[in-house]
Each structure stands twice: as structure tokens, then as C-alpha cells.
Amino acid sequence: MNSGRDDHALSWDGDDDPTMDVGGPAPALPDGFTAVGRGSDDVGHINDDGTITPAGEPAPLGSAALVTLGVIGGIYALYVIGWIIGGVRLQDTANFLVSPVGYGAALWLAVAAPILWFVTAFVLTRAAKSWIRISALVAGLALMVPWPFILVGAVGTVA
Numbered sequence: 663m664n665s666g667r668d669d670h671a672l673s674w675d676g677d678d679d680p681t682m683d684v685g686g687p688a689p690a691l692p693d694g695f696t697a698v699g700r701g702s703d704d705v706g707h708i709n710d711d712g713t714i715t716p717a718g719e720p721a722p723l724g725s726a727a728l729v730t731l732g733v734i735g736g737i738y739a740l741y742v743i744g745w746i747i748g749g750v751r752l753q754d755t756a757n758f759l760v761s762p763v764g765y766g767a768a769l770w771l772a773v774a775a776p777i778l779w780f781v782t783a784f785v786l787t788r789a790a791k792s793w794i795r796i797s798a799l800v801a802g803l804a805l806m807v808p809w810p811f812i813l814v815g816a817v818g819t820v821a
Contacts, residue, residue: 690714727792734780734799741776741806748810749773776806 690706691697697705707715723731749769756765779802787795 723792727796730796731784731799734796734803737803738776738780738799738806741803741808742773744808744811745769745773745776748808748812748814751814752810772808776802779806 689697689701689704690708692708696702709715749772753765753769760768780799783795783798783802787798
């Protein structure tokens, strides 16, 4: 039963065992430094608290970014409510022009649009910098405005 190791009583058992090799620390750089060249994809990131984020994983968001994402998420939730209220208010008027089935489908697509934009922008910018993610979400805020609610309001009438 020779395993390829020297099993003498005075040897350091396992010193040359390749299965015991843990390797050195993973290469990592702090903020402001960018690895270039061969092997740059394997370089991690050193966080402010000294922990190392492995390569390929996004750096954790800071407090300001989390608060900003929360505020933007709340505005998107208000947009969903605005699309529901504005769409229901216009339903009687819209039935003169569009079939009720078509209007119902369009209404629920309009209600789902802010949610879909938020989730899509959040997932697609997962590995990007925080300002890119926030820019994509702010662009959605400009595009997903619930115009029926703004123009008609919750108690207004269509003239």
C-alpha cells in the first residue's frame, strides 16, 4: 500500500501532498485600481472592511446606493398604483374606442411595465457600477410615468 508519500516517523507528514495545497491568497485590488492583461479576470476586489470579493462577483452596494434603490423602488410602486387608478378611471371612456378585452389587456400590461422595467434593469446591471444601475432605473422613471393618472387624476373627469 504505497500511496507515494514517505511515511517515516521523522518526516513532516503531508508536506509534499498535492491534495493539501491550499494555494496563496486570491489576488485582489482596492478601489481605484484595475487589473489589465492576462489573468485580469481572476483578480478580486478588496472591500472597505478588508474582506475580499472574489472575481466575477459584483461588489456589495454601499448605504447610499441601497437608500437610492429603495427610494426609486418606492416610486416605481407608486407608478404601479397610478397606472391602476388612472387606467380604471379611463375605462368607460376608452370602451367607446377599444373593445373591453383589448383595453383590459393593455391596462394590465401598463400596470406590469414599471415592475418589469425595475426587475430587468436591476438584473441586467448586476455586474455594472452603481451609477449605471441607477441611471437605467431613473431612465425608467422618465419613461414609465402614469400619464392617465397625471392628466385625469383620481377624481377628475375626461373632457
